[in-house]
Amino acid sequence: MVLRALRAAGESGRSPSLAELAAVTGLSRPTVEQVVESLLGAGYAAAAVNGDGTRAPRVGRPARRFRFRAEAGHLLGVEIGALRVAVLVSDLAGRRVGSAVRTATARTPAAERLALVEGAARAALMASGVARDSVRAVGVGSPGIMAADGSVRLCAALPGWTGLALGERLRAALGAPVVVENDANVAAVGERWRGTAVGCDDVVMVLAGLSPGAGSLIGGRVHRGYGGAAGEIGALHLLGRGATPESLLSTDGRPLAALDEAAVGRVFERARGGEALAGAAVERYVERLTHDVTALVLALDPELVVVGGWASGLDGVVEPLARELSRYCLRTPRVAASALGAEAIAWGALRMALDRVEAEMFAVHPPGGPAECGVRPE
Amino acid sequence: MVLRALRAAGESGRSPSLAELAAVTGLSRPTVEQVVESLLGAGYAAAAVNGDGTRAPRVGRPARRFRFRAEAGHLLGVEIGALRVAVLVSDLAGRRVGSAVRTATARTPAAERLALVEGAARAALMASGVARDSVRAVGVGSPGIMAADGSVRLCAALPGWTGLALGERLRAALGAPVVVENDANVAAVGERWRGTAVGCDDVVMVLAGLSPGAGSLIGGRVHRGYGGAAGEIGALHLLGRGATPESLLSTDGRPLAALDEAAVGRVFERARGGEALAGAAVERYVERLTHDVTALVLALDPELVVVGGWASGLDGVVEPLARELSRYCLRTPRVAASALGAEAIAWGALRMALDRVEAEMFAVHPPGGPAECGVRPE
Numbered sequence: 105m106v107l108r109a110l111r112a113a114g115e116s117g118r119s120p121s122l123a124e125l126a127a128v129t130g131l132s133r134p135t136v137e138q139v140v141e142s143l144l145g146a147g148y149a150a151a152a153v154n155g156d157g158t159r160a161p162r163v164g165r166p167a168r169r170f171r172f173r174a175e176a177g178h179l180l181g182v183e184i185g186a187l188r189v190a191v192l193v194s195d196l197a198g199r200r201v202g203s204a205v206r207t208a209t210a211r212t213p214a215a216e217r218l219a220l221v222e223g224a225a226r227a228a229l230m231a232s233g234v235a236r237d238s239v240r241a242v243g244v245g246s247p248g249i250m251a252a253d254g255s256v257r258l259c260a261a262l263p264g265w266t267g268l269a270l271g272e273r274l275r276a277a278l279g280a281p282v283v284v285e286n287d288a289n290v291a292a293v294g295e296r297w298r299g300t301a302v303g304c305d306d307v308v309m310v311l312a313g314l315s316p317g318a319g320s321l322i323g324g325r326v327h328r329g330y331g332g333a334a335g336e337i338g339a340l341h342l343l344g345r346g347a348t349p350e351s352l353l354s355t356d357g358r359p360l361a362a363l364d365e366a367a368v369g370r371v372f373e374r375a376r377g378g379e380a381l382a383g384a385a386v387e388r389y390v391e392r393l394t395h396d397v398t399a400l401v402l403a404l405d406p407e408l409v410v411v412g413g414w415a416s417g418l419d420g421v422v423e424p425l426a427r428e429l430s431r432y433c434l435r436t437p438r439v440a441a442s443a444l445g446a447e448a449i450a451w452g453a454l455r456m457a458l459d460r461v462e463a464e465m466f467a468v469h470p471p472g473g474p475a476e477c478g479v480r481p482e
Numbered sequence: 483m484v485l486r487a488l489r490a491a492g493e494s495g496r497s498p499s500l501a502e503l504a505a506v507t508g509l510s511r512p513t514v515e516q517v518v519e520s521l522l523g524a525g526y527a528a529a530a531v532n533g534d535g536t537r538a539p540r541v542g543r544p545a546r547r548f549r550f551r552a553e554a555g556h557l558l559g560v561e562i563g564a565l566r567v568a569v570l571v572s573d574l575a576g577r578r579v580g581s582a583v584r585t586a587t588a589r590t591p592a593a594e595r596l597a598l599v600e601g602a603a604r605a606a607l608m609a610s611g612v613a614r615d616s617v618r619a620v621g622v623g624s625p626g627i628m629a630a631d632g633s634v635r636l637c638a639a640l641p642g643w644t645g646l647a648l649g650e651r652l653r654a655a656l657g658a659p660v661v662v663e664n665d666a667n668v669a670a671v672g673e674r675w676r677g678t679a680v681g682c683d684d685v686v687m688v689l690a691g692l693s694p695g696a697g698s699l700i701g702g703r704v705h706r707g708y709g710g711a712a713g714e715i716g717a718l719h720l721l722g723r724g725a726t727p728e729s730l731l732s733t734d735g736r737p738l739a740a741l742d743e744a745a746v747g748r749v750f751e752r753a754r755g756g757e758a759l760a761g762a763a764v765e766r767y768v769e770r771l772t773h774d775v776t777a778l779v780l781a782l783d784p785e786l787v788v789v790g791g792w793a794s795g796l797d798g799v800v801e802p803l804a805r806e807l808s809r810y811c812l813r814t815p816r817v818a819a820s821a822l823g824a825e826a827i828a829w830g831a832l833r834m835a836l837d838r839v840e841a842e843m844f845a846v847h848p849p850g851g852p853a854e855c856g857v858r859p860e
Contacts, residue, residue, distance in 0.1 A: 329783020
């Protein structure tokens with residue numbers, strides 16, 4: 105309670121005194137003092153250099169003030185995609201302190217892709233001046249079905265990914281606990297944390313583009329399904345017209361190259377420029393997307409559908425998608441474009457790492473403080 | 483705890499003594515004695531006429547033995563459908579003591595349909611010798627989207643149903659608390675209670691037939707969605723080939739009459755008899771059903787798909803559906819036909835009524851016992 109109060113005060117720029125912490129938490133002053141001493145010892149709290157509380161100290165010795173040491177540890181949020189790997193670094197308050205991106209190809213072998221992650225993580229830490237042993241947890245968003253032990257149960261999108269002990273490999277490489285989750289699921293978490301889904305508990309997140317996937321939150325929690333495959337909608341098009349996004353978006357009769365999201369962006373751009381063939385291609389693509397999303401919406405009845413993914417030009421998708429959905433749904437959800445864009449997955453992954461650390465940080469610890477936090481095997 | 487122990491003992495045919503109840507619950511004998519006295523007073527327990535415990539009484543006065551009075555109250559489970567209304571009566575142990583069915587048509591007006599429910603309930607109670615004031619709660623499964631207050635938010639299947647204060651009307655008519663839920667959702671609950679989904683927490687229940695609907699359990703609980711519309715898959719076919727079940731099942735170019743489930747049964751029967759046109763019609767219908775179910779399965783990733791509904795002949799659907807699903811799903815769920823058949827909805831509704839009564843019965847009550855149980859406005 106004291107730690108939460110300290111951190112909440114820090115978010116609004118205040119450094120509370122012991123008396124204020126006692127008032128906020130409802131604990132006795134001696135108890136608060138004891139806890140704060142233990143937090144000081146564990147490094148989660150520090151004496152504030154300047155008393156910057158809102159109330160001026162009374163006469164006599166100014167009250168000691170304290171702050172949450174957000175710099176006491178750091179987190180990594182990792183996006184692993186077919187075409188790129190991205191890493192975000194934050195402090196314990198979830199504030200961004202650095203990032204790095206590495207490009208890949210759809211053919212990059214697994215070992216090489218893992219090395220890209222490690223390289224991006226090192227670069228992001230170095231650029232932000234964060235020591236490697238300050239990393240308390242790593243969150244990872246990856247395509248595919250993830251097992252509870254952090255291995256990849258099934259992944260068609262990345263070569264060598266099925267069966268990979270992803271969590272274990274990255275824990276060994278990065279020296280911190282690793283939480284692994286499906287990319288669309290973590291994107292939903294990211295958008296709910298600090299994107300367009302803030303305040304929404306029932307969310308469908310669609311990663312549009314050429315390898316469509318979806319994630320969902322039900323009651324604010326990730327819905328994985330019985331076998332972790334919930335939202336793996338890649339096969340939906342087989343049921344409809346059987347056409348792939350690559351062929352739907354073609355303007356010359358030849359399908360786009362697999363996973364060439366840049367080509368998707370170009371078709372969208374030409375459509376916006378008024379080119380008829382591109383306009384028709386985008387229309388076909390939106391119809392297909394509507395099909396996929398409607399199926400999800402009819403099954404789940406979310407409050408909000410967030411459309412994201414790497415394809416640029418998605419801003420042209422939201423309005424027709426919302427219009428089409430209202431034709432098919434008994435209750436039509438709100439539709440919004442991702443606010444975090446390409447960073448939704450990395451932010452969501454980072455949020456899951458923070459969840460893990462907070463669960464430990466805010467756990468009730470035996471006297472001696474939360475010394476067992478930090479690196480610990482999964 | 484004592485009440486649960488009494489009821490559990492009753493399910494295996496035993497009437498425990500105070501000492502046995504104390505041993506099972508871990509409570510002291512004086513406490514158990516006090517609770518049992520209060521349960522005797524409230525009518526939930528009775529002295530067992532014959533000591534039928536497994537251990538013979540020791541020398542001296544035989545120990546008093548007690549049993550759960552399952553007859554202390556009763557429950558109704560109500561199915562409201564386009565073509566029929568059905569009522570099940572059970573005691574507090576969930577044992578069936580009576581039932582009644584009334585036929586309707588797709589055009590039956592709302593007031594008349596409500597009167598059918600009331601008539602069926604009276605008939606079922608009378609046939610089972612249960613007094614009306616013994617009914618502790620009523621569960622109702624109805625097509626459409628139900629609001630939290632028991633009114634119908636939206637229902638396309640039954641005339642006059644949208645906006646109807648269904649729970650309130652039935653509470654007034656039947657004199658007991660009423661729990662209202664979507665029919666496919668309660669069917670899932672019923673199948674999990676005593677049907678083909680026993681032991682499964684993640685279930686998709688498909689009511690096939692001419693007005694398809696679906697319900698789902700996630701983690702053992704009904705998934706209603708943000709606006710109660712989850713599983714309203716009736717519009718899915720608009721996305722695919724645009725064909726209705728009535729036209730898919732036609733063998734003469736003219737669609738079947740709307741909601742004529744008997745005609746569906748006849749087509750299935752002719753197909754089983756080897757008639758080519760009927761076989762082709764069933765094939766088209768199964769393909770459409772596969773489409774709907776696949777969309778649900780990809781979105782939710784359930785452990786089990788239960789296929790039910792009023793259409794006879796559904797036994798011919800399970801095997802091809804399971805085969806088709808495995809083509810599209812990264813993780814294929816088990817597929818099974820409903821074990822409760824036409825009674826799945828009424829049993830599920832009854833289970834929801836029992837849940838409500840148990841929540842009150844097993845709540846920790848102030849001294850004086852659970853006297854406030856029973857009829858109480860919603």
